[in-house]
Amino acid sequence: MSIKEEDFIEELKRIVKQKGLKYTEQREIVLSILLQADDHLTAEEIYNKIKEEFPETNVGIATVYRALSFLEEVELIASINFGTDGKKYESNAKSHHDHLICTDCSKIIEFIDDEIEKRQEKVAKANKFKITGHSMQLYGLCEDCQK
Amino acid sequence: MSIKEEDFIEELKRIVKQKGLKYTEQREIVLSILLQADDHLTAEEIYNKIKEEFPETNVGIATVYRALSFLEEVELIASINFGTDGKKYESNAKSHHDHLICTDCSKIIEFIDDEIEKRQEKVAKANKFKITGHSMQLYGLCEDCQK
């Protein structure tokens, strides 16, 4: 487990305690699965991974959803929306970024563009909006799928 | 009906014919509702508007969904995703733009930023992606809801 991952687990403990809630194995497992994943996972994929990697722990899909909502709320993880096809989650251990999504094979490429970020702030300010989050996806065909 | 709206209806007729499909009143009604709407509508809202504005026409919600998929596929309309809360549609008669969405009152403000568009192209090119569409939403609190 990398240092960053430990930090996130510690952060979760801190948040839970500070809110007067309880620290459970399930919440930790969901977070750690996302910390170790190198791609974006759906709730169901996380649920299956738990059953695989932690067969001794009994988890319900409802708990996975509850943990994900909680972790997203406290900003330890983030989600991208795939419409009817559900949401995908990733940990916030990586720095902020946006996504290029292949509409054919669903591959996701992450990118950062500071200029875009800056312009977004500007637009928000011009419209007197207090930004709490944003979601930007570019859809298209990846190199392989263009063939 | 503005000239632009007529153009869109004509375009629909052309596309339908070219594809060897059938031109139906229902598809035209769904498109024209979106052409006349000044805000973004859900499938259900469109369905209700049809029952209101075209009470003599019998439509099922399934047909509305089928028409919306079709119209989106041929790029006469576009959608923005609200996750579990469903999709909202708008016609493509207006020029391309992105959205500022209030997480409190759901108000949507449209904006265009050429610089952001340019940077997006650049990012796509750098990753050898062939862009077919994009979706960018900034979430936050609008002026009123900050109070």
Next chain:
DNA sequence: GTCAATGCAAATCGTTTGCATGAAC
């Protein structure tokens, strides 16, 4: 007349909820 499009109801899928039980504190 043929074939696509429709309306309806049932089915599906991701997600949420109610409730009794179990675990953290």
Next chain:
DNA sequence: GTTCATGCAAACGATTTGCATTGAC
């Protein structure tokens, strides 16, 4: 011991599908 979190199954809401019927061509 109290209270929050869990697992399970049932409920939910948006969207899709199967199928017999209708309507466009």
